[in-house]
Amino acid sequence: MLIRSLRSFLALHRHGTIVAAAEKVHLSQAAVSIQLKNMEDELGIALFVRTRRSLEFTSAGRQLVSLAEKMVSIYEEMKAIKGGGPIGGFLSLGVINSALGGVLPQLLKEMTLKNPGLEVKIMAGISGELVSQVNRGTLDMAIVTEPPQRFPTNLSVHYLYSEPFALLTPAEVPYQDLVRAFKSSTPYIAFERSTWAGQLIDEFLMKRGVMTKPSMELNSLDAIAALVSQGLGISIVPLIRGAAWHASPNLHVVRLPNFERPVSLITRASHEHDALTALVLSSFSTVDWNN
Structure with a gap:
């Protein structure tokens, strides 16, 4: 299975329509549709319910999202190790409102200047909602405050600041x-x-x-x-x-x-050591706290 097919699959999940997915992966709508149909044929699983106007994910399709994310993430990590160069791909990052005007602009500048092929989607919200989205796999990672109790055990927590x-x-x-x-x-x-x-x-x-x-x-x-x-x-x-x-x-x-x-970066435990997590943490270390 080609990585580009997985990218189209994830783009559809994140953006909701074939039109938007095709735009994000820089392909025609027909090409994306063919990639998705080939995925179903190769896996032998119905990933979508097709209607005249939409393409909805089946239960199996939704389960496949986290696996596809892992495969694309591992592929990007392999590319970074091989070339020692910039990281590409897509990162969905949740951010608490208090970080939007402070640390986030510096973080994004550092990440995107060195990795121009990286597309970052920011989702602002309160910590509880962002943790749930990371847990479900609808966000790759999030900058959140620590909960009154504990984070879910399947999440990795990286302390950032207080x-x-x-x-x-x-x-x-x-x-x-x-x-x-x-x-x-x-x-x-x-x-x-x-x-x-x-x-x-x-x-x-x-x-x-x-x-x-x-x-x-x-x-x-x-x-x-x-x-x-x-x-x-x-x-x-x-x-x-x-x-x-x-x-x-x-x-x-x-x-x-x-x-x-405390404010921390959270990821799913399976992504703890991937290239995108390392990129966010290393970029965060450059934040100027006097600005």
Whole structure:
């Protein structure tokens, strides 16, 4: 079976249509259709359900996705070892929102400058959703925060950096002490408590005997910062790099000691040592944390 057929198969899975898949692999729609039909004939398995307007994956076709990814990944790794040159192919990378404006631009620049044949698709989201997508094989890897419990055992975890948490108060009430801030009559604007960050914040406050009754819950750091800057409450949020609100004259930001969350790169364990994982980790080591 040709690697190019597997690339077309994966492109269809990722982009949903023959038209989009053909565009991604730089072939005609007819050529992609022939490749997919040849795969079915060679394997003796129905991979798709064909209708007049679409091509849907069968259960067997969906099961084949992770195996096809492994085969393409191994092939790219073999090419990199042989030539010591750039890596090509496709990488689907999940990224938590807090990394989008900070580490991600530097990471992508480093990866794509040295590997112009590499196509990177970014999927932004919250950690729990991204972990599930890596676990299912719909993402190759993801930059996420650590969960309140543990990662699934079939995932490999590579620590990258830590994000501190901070107390946000309006500039006119610049509390330095956490307990005093929460004993005041100022409303508490909570980071959404169903998220991992929200659960960490709740646990942090409970350990310090701080009882809260949020006036509202939000899952947007920018929105929380804007509300606090208008004097509508106080909050605890991750202190992310590159956020414009850090320098707001209407905000008082106090970093909380001994309270931070690890951020890691996760991959399926079967991909732990592949060329793309190594590329992301090596590119990450070049990130300038002073920028």
